[in-house]
Amino acid sequence: MKTYIRSASCISPQKTFRNEDFLTDIVEYTGTRLSTIEPDYKEFIDPKLIRRMSHVIKMGVAAAKDCLNQARVEMPGAIITGTALGCLEDTVGFMTRMVEQNEELLPPTAFIQSTHNTVAAQVALMLKCHGYNNTFVHKGISFESALIDAIMLLREQEANSILVGGTEEMVDVSFKILTRLGLYRRWATSNLELLSTEAKGSMGGEGAAFFLLTDKTSKDNLAELSAIKTLYNINDIEGGITKFLAENNLKPEDIDLVITGKNGDLKNDAVYKQLGSSIFKDSNISNYKHLSGEYSTSSSFALWMAANIIKKEIIPQTVIERQIDNKSPKKVLIYNHYLHKYHSLMLVSAI
């Protein structure tokens, strides 16, 4: 059984949402943080509801609905999301009031919408979808866990069209705390120079990307999600990647394009550099985090990008680090790691 990506929708700091142009008109951010470009949510959500929805709920619901529209699927068989930090705006909102009002006279809305499964729940509610509904909240492999769940459901024939999404919102509080923890830079950089000015820390990011996965063949499918694997705390990443490729009857030289999780942080990027001069020394290499910023489910942006690269047979200039040939990629490997602890490998192929 194969898993296909029928459609993909992405709200990000770039003009990725409902845009035929594929990463041509790049938005520059100078600072330490990239924020999403907001679509007109009224097209996707009842205006009465928009007012009460936090940023991540709006992004998630709009990307999910657009993804279904693109696939011309009204009712998915299952809805699965991944988010590391969940609904931060509402979590922080409720906590702030709790502290400031000394636990008295608190309104319930923020608490109600603070649970990590709110996006998946709101999508189900809007569609009246009674099918399987799950949310994974495991750091840098939240989105990957959701994909693994979806692939198993397809194999088990529990559903044949599954909506899977990765969402994350950055609020001032989380940005400040993550900066204090050393994840982001302490001085302003241009995102267009993020990867060439390696220093300590990356730039913050956020976004929502949804995919309609199916086991049904169709000329409309964007690409095949051929394999996915997560590795924890391994020292020999080269060996890990080679083994993953071998499990899929591939060698490093069979990969037409490697998309890495390079984010401008010296320590973070060392492993990608090393791979670029070892097993992938003759490979085409692209990067994406200068476009999306760094966040726990950013690999969903990378998957959106890989699916489009394959379908459109274009590698946008802005993502290219090294392009050795002009072939349109048929086999794309996404390799991202989260703080050297969680490694995620996704193999995306032309149909």
Place this chain on the structure above:
Amino acid sequence: MSSSVYIAGVGVISGIGNNVAEHLRAFEQGHAGMGTITMLNTIHKGELPVAEVKLSNDELVAMTGLPPNTSRTALLSLVAAREALNDATISNFESLRTGFVSANTVGGMDKSEGFFVDFLADNNKGKLRNIFDHECGSKTEIVADKLGIGDYMTTINTACSSSANAIFYGARLIKNNLLDVVIAGGTDALTKFTLNGFNTLMILDKQFCKPFDEHREGLNLGEGAGYLVLASEKVAQILTKPVYCKLSGYNNSNDAYHQTASSPEGTGSYLAMKGALEKSGLQPSDIDYINLHGTGTPNNDSAEGTAVKRLFDPHYPPMSSTKSFTGHTLGASGGVEAVFSALAIKHGIIYPNLRFETQMSELPFQPETIFQKGQHINNVMSNSFGFGGNCTSLIFSRA
């Protein structure tokens, strides 16, 4: 894909005990875990009863060997997960493909809320070590590292159905031949965040809760952790002691009605129970005991009861809500109650529903009120429903 998944070990900690043996004793003696708040620094102390685990963080640290500043959520998790793993006595654990799938709803919130007070006053203040492990996934990682599990781990948060989903995701990882053994369940510690959150919804009973009673007035929050060791057919064959049971059915359905309230017909609950029965190949009449979600809120018990009626009428199996003992342990409840379900099969137990007095006028049945053991129990259904319309039912069957 069709192979069975067996329950090889169980572990639990909650307001009624720190291990399986203490739980069995509390059930037999009818001892509920609720009482006055002692651990949280909140204005609701003395007003809202909760079911606290009767160990301080210091005692839990000493028990687990985790660093002193560890979140209570991870401390509780390690106690129960370790008990489950030891109970399973899998001799060749290191050579197997192992996973840890755990659930929790607010991560390290117990530490974060302390951090946040200082942070709010000055954004450069607040000890980072109290926020560093805020993420839900951190709790899972801390425990997996201690247990030596590294092939796969993940965390699920679907509010109050979280750990039931963790259990059957774990089982599916085995059925799909990705892993051999998975420890699955969930954990949640009491926090001011959740206490105040549920309080704003006005669904907390100021007395001890009365699930499935006509005069029920809400739930009591609890805390704890519960885990099962799930084993593949191959692993089950080499175990040195009998398995508890197998996981024969499971289903996750969404109520798609409201972010927090259940539909009056209990559509999600009905679909979850029905789907789990179909998966197990059983008829409603095959179910010997239902461990109800039974929070004690007017809305939940009415919706769940209506769904039970629709599926089981006119032959109702014995049923009860063990939340009348443990309180509602939120993200842990599905794991905690899965442990009770496995024990029900092993020891033939029907758990009593404490404080039940008056049958709900809308329902033709009432929960069991007397502890029974030595019954012949083949199939147990366990319900877990949560915010976001997330409804999950599991069925455990004699192996």
